């Protein structure tokens with residue numbers, strides 16, 4: 001079975017919802033989703049690095065904090081230099097997602113940090129493959145898929161409220177469709 005690792009941090013549970021939706025998409029496309037949560041920048045990352053190395057694709061996610069990925073994912077990225085030395089993730093499919101409070105909030109910078117890490121490892125990046133969902137204020141409803149108009153990876157927005165209700169339905173579906181897309185592309189690449 002095509003195994004997709006989803007490695008993410010979430011301080012307050014909103015990015016965890018997005019990660020779960022990406023995992024749902026992987027499952028819906030017939031893949032095996034392995035959700036791997038990073039708890040702190042100071043943890044031992046060995047088990048997560050090993051799981052990732054066994055996967056066919058790796059999708060990385062974090063909230064945007066101060067205009068970039070949160071520190072625990074960055075610490076994991078630095079720990080992945082151990083794998084970089086052995087080219088252990090070379091030619092694996094990669095993708096990324098981020099969630100934040102503002103509609104923009106500098107989320108593009110976070111996605112570019114994830115993309116750069118994937119390129120340093122020689123991975124094969126997959127973007128969202130979806131057009132922007134909104135071209136005017138009136139179409140930017142919470143149930144619109146890709147309402148923020150992102151191509152590089154999935155960007156979602158959550159209000160200052162419980163992760164049970166935010167990010168909204170369109171963002172959740174955007175994440176699920178990305179899980180499907182990455183699984184389908186990974187399957188094709190495995191032949």
Ligand SMILES: Cc1cc2nc3c(=O)[nH]c(=O)nc-3n(C[C@H](O)[C@H](O)[C@H](O)COP(=O)(O)O)c2cc1C
Pocket residue numbers: 009010011012013014015016062063064065066067068099100101102103104105106158
């Ligand atoms: C330290 C910190 C920095 C933040 N910086 C940003 C930011 O740069 N842009 C933004 O839109 N939201 C920012 N936020 C809001 C978070 O992105 C938002 O609360 C998000 O839902 C958190 O995701 P999580 O629940 O997965 O931790 C910040 C929050 C914190 C705690």
